[in-house]
Amino acid sequence: xxxxxxxxxxxKASGRKALIPxxxxxxxxxxxxxxxxxxxxRAGADIIELGVPFSDPMADxxxxxxxxxxxxxxxxxxxxxxxxxxxxxxxxxxxPLVLMGYLNPIEIMGYEAFANAAQRADIDGVLTxxxxxxxxxxxxxLLRAREIDQIFLLAPNSDAERIRKMDAVGSGYLYYxxxxxxxxxxxxxxxxxxxxxxxxxxNTNLPIGVGFGVKDAETAGLIAGIADAIVVGSALITKIExxxxxxEMAKAGIIALLRSMRQxxxx
Amino acid sequence: xxxxxxxxxxxxxxxxxxxxxxxxxxxxAITQLNEAYQRYLQDPEFIAELDADLKHYVGRPSPLYxxxxxxxxxxxxxxxxxxxxxxxxxxxxxxNTVGQALxxxxxxxxxxxxxxxxxxxGVATATVAARLGLExxxxxxxxxxxxxxxxxxxxxxxxxxxxxxxxxxxxxKDALNEAMRDWVTNIDNTFYIIxxxxxxxxxxxxxxxxxAVIGREAKQQCLEQAGKLPDALVACVGGGSNAIGLFYPFIxxxxxxxxxxxxxxxxxxxxxxxxxLTAGRPGVLHGNRTYxxxxxxGEIIETHSIxxxxxxxxxxxxxxxxxxxxxxxxxxxxxSEALEGFHALTKxxxxxxxxESSHAMAYVTRLAPTMRQDQIIIVNLSGRGDKDMHTIAxxxxxxx
Ligand SMILES: Cc1ncc(COP(=O)(O)O)c(C=O)c1O
Numbered sequence: 039x040x041x042x043x044x045x046x047x048x049x050k051a052s053g054r055k056a057l058i059p060x061x062x063x064x065x066x067x068x069x070x071x072x073x074x075x076x077x078x079x080r081a082g083a084d085i086i087e088l089g090v091p092f093s094d095p096m097a098d099x100x101x102x103x104x105x106x107x108x109x110x111x112x113x114x115x116x117x118x119x120x121x122x123x124x125x126x127x128x129x130x131x132x133x134p135l136v137l138m139g140y141l142n143p144i145e146i147m148g149y150e151a152f153a154n155a156a157q158r159a160d161i162d163g164v165l166t167x168x169x170x171x172x173x174x175x176x177x178x179x180l181l182r183a184r185e186i187d188q189i190f191l192l193a194p195n196s197d198a199e200r201i202r203k204m205d206a207v208g209s210g211y212l213y214y215x216x217x218x219x220x221x222x223x224x225x226x227x228x229x230x231x232x233x234x235x236x237x238x239x240x241n242t243n244l245p246i247g248v249g250f251g252v253k254d255a256e257t258a259g260l261i262a263g264i265a266d267a268i269v270v271g272s273a274l275i276t277k278i279e280x281x282x283x284x285x286e287m288a289k290a291g292i293i294a295l296l297r298s299m300r301q302x303x304x305x
Numbered sequence: 306x307x308x309x310x311x312x313x314x315x316x317x318x319x320x321x322x323x324x325x326x327x328x329x330x331x332x333x334a335i336t337q338l339n340e341a342y343q344r345y346l347q348d349p350e351f352i353a354e355l356d357a358d359l360k361h362y363v364g365r366p367s368p369l370y371x372x373x374x375x376x377x378x379x380x381x382x383x384x385x386x387x388x389x390x391x392x393x394x395x396x397x398x399x400x401n402t403v404g405q406a407l408x409x410x411x412x413x414x415x416x417x418x419x420x421x422x423x424x425x426x427g428v429a430t431a432t433v434a435a436r437l438g439l440e441x442x443x444x445x446x447x448x449x450x451x452x453x454x455x456x457x458x459x460x461x462x463x464x465x466x467x468x469x470x471x472x473x474x475x476x477x478k479d480a481l482n483e484a485m486r487d488w489v490t491n492i493d494n495t496f497y498i499i500x501x502x503x504x505x506x507x508x509x510x511x512x513x514x515x516x517a518v519i520g521r522e523a524k525q526q527c528l529e530q531a532g533k534l535p536d537a538l539v540a541c542v543g544g545g546s547n548a549i550g551l552f553y554p555f556i557x558x559x560x561x562x563x564x565x566x567x568x569x570x571x572x573x574x575x576x577x578x579x580x581x582l583t584a585g586r587p588g589v590l591h592g593n594r595t596y597x598x599x600x601x602x603g604e605i606i607e608t609h610s611i612x613x614x615x616x617x618x619x620x621x622x623x624x625x626x627x628x629x630x631x632x633x634x635x636x637x638x639x640x641s642e643a644l645e646g647f648h649a650l651t652k653x654x655x656x657x658x659x660x661e662s663s664h665a666m667a668y669v670t671r672l673a674p675t676m677r678q679d680q681i682i683i684v685n686l687s688g689r690g691d692k693d694m695h696t697i698a699x700x701x702x703x704x705x
Contacts, residue, residue: 091604092603092604093473093604093605094473094478094479094482094590094591094605095482096328096482096485096486096591097328097330097485097486097489098486099486100472103472107472107473110604113602115600115601115602115603115604116602116603117601117602118602140589141326141589142588142589142590142597142599142603142604142605143602143603143604144603145587145588145589145594145603146586146588146599146601146602146603147603167328168326168327168328168589168592169326170325170326170327170329170332172316172324172325173324173325173326190329191328191329192329193328193329193330193332193333194330195330195332195333195334195492196329196332196333197333200329200332215329215330218330218489218490218492218493219330219486219489219490220486220489220490
């Protein structure tokens with residue numbers, strides 16, 4: 039069983055919801071990342087999504103775009119991110135780690151080489167924003183053979199047929215993008231998400247994470263009432279951006295926000 | 306090789322290239338667009354309306370002009386120019402925007418967005434949006450906004466809002482990223498008019514089909530004027546729409562050679578170029594798999610070309626396929642060679658070409674002398690050079 043699947047099983051057994059922070063690897067500089075991952079786990083993160091910087095982040099809003107640009111200015115790309123993941127794993131053998139990014143870095147490395155590298159780094163899941171299930175078969179089979187989950191996104195306009203397609207190809211969890219738009223945009227309509235989750239659950243038994251629009255403890259608490267996992271990204275990265283001259287302040291801000299979310303989720 | 310060419314497949318694949326690589330939010334919109342494209346491009350009423358627009362609004366057919374003086378001067382093949390520069394708005398881009406705008410209208414979309422590099426596609430989009438009374442937003446890299454100021458002004462006059470994109474390399478690829486972001490956000494009322502044969506399926510096939518009028522006309526005109534098919538076709542390749550528009554109707558005519566001309570910028574060996582087919586590798590960008598300029602981490606490399614319209618790190622997936630199968634050949638021309646091509650056509654024929662098209666002209670000056678005088682080259686004069694006066698004057702140290 040993959041680390042993600044057993045994590046969700048354990049959470050379910052104890053009646054808890056997963057808190058999943060997303061940060062871009064190498065933002066604002068490479069050495070910042072691994073210690074932050076460990077601290078996020080201590081602050082209550084159950085799973086971590088680690089963003090692979092990409093030069094052309096088409097599905098991201100300005101906050102994550104700038105995070106990517108900061109990381110790329112230090113030449114943090116897929117190979118460096120894999121080594122960060124391996125370093126994290128040295129002292130944390132339990133927290134599932136998901137790489138989130140775009141397909142081109144994986145294409146250039148080669149699917150098989152990537153699957154092998156991900157296995158060596160002990161990665162648990164891969165979420166590739168611009169790889170829909172129609173184009174995913176080869177990559178998924180290579181990853182699955184190594185007990186690595188391919189995670190897919192669902193959008194507000196995904197119909198039942200699409201949800202079943204994701205259910206068939208994806209594993210670990212499904213990530214429901216709660217609004218039409220890019221990361222960091224708009225605000226969350228909880229009632230709307232709740233309606234949509236009902237339809238999603240009729241078509242899959244995979245755990246459902248909700249992200250895009252979770253900003254604070256309040257929204258995290260609301261989502262915890264309806265989803266299996268709460269994903270928060272831009273709100274954390276904003277802390278980095280607001281404290282560029284003082285990365286320790288940024289870290290403190292991220293940790294405080296995560297703790298408050300954890301409390302709201304568990305309440 | 307007697308099989309009829311019938312690319313792409315139902316999911317938009319040209320062999321390993323093309324396909325649909327987009328975020329999930331875009332999938333329903335792409336499915337909807339694909340259905341409309343499949344339906345209306347078979348619909349006689351749609352085709353009749355498109356043909357009427359191409360004739361009365363765009364000014365088609367565009368002439369096929371025998372450049373006799375230039376041919377004599379080069380001493381080889383007879384050179385024929387396909388005069389896309391004479392279209393309304395001054396380039397081939399309008400063939401596609403007229404078609405996509407008609408589709409947008411059929412689909413009930415009220416808002417048009419586009420990306421642009423040189424500004425030609427932006428102008429062509431703003432033009433059709435004005436005509437149909439649709440809201441229009443054009444994304445353009447900040448670098449391009451500066452070097453194509455005249456076209457920015459034209460778009461504004463036409464009622465479009467021009468958004469200068471400050472992210473990444475601030476050129477065409479970043480404008481495309483931003484347009485995609487707009488599209489996901491405003492998917493319900495917005496039609497994205499992509500300006501070249503890139504993007505997710507159905508764009509590469511659809512834009513090709515709208516541009517193929519170039520090759521269909523050229524074939525007929527060549528038969529009428531010269532009594533036979535051409536021996537070679539030459540066109541510049543940015544995303545590849547004017548090239549595929551000329552090539553496509555000739556793909557099954559195996560004796561006709563096809564040359565796509567990429568921008569070599571400062572020279573392929575300097576790394577400062579925009580020639581993914583010549584010096585790139587396969588990857589995925591902007592919704593399709595194709596040749597790209599990317600580093601070992603898969604990050605997209607910044608491109609360089611004197612012509613904004615060729616300054617793009619990818620290329621349409623069908624060109625990737627035509628390259629791998631050997632049906633078309635891809636060559637490259639530097640900034641300085643393109644300028645020589647520009648001056649050659651201007652002086653010899655009294656026609657001022659766009660800098661993009663000048664790359665094709667420069668290759669013709671190399672190719673024609675290697676061919677016999679009874680052979681024929683058709684070169685796509687994809688646009689006129691008015692928009693580039695400033696860039697050229699500046700490069701040559703002249704104040705205008
Ligand atoms: C006159 C002209 N030719 C060629 C191009 C390159 O585009 P494509 O390769 O799609 O024809 C452009 C793009 O702006 C252009 O304006």
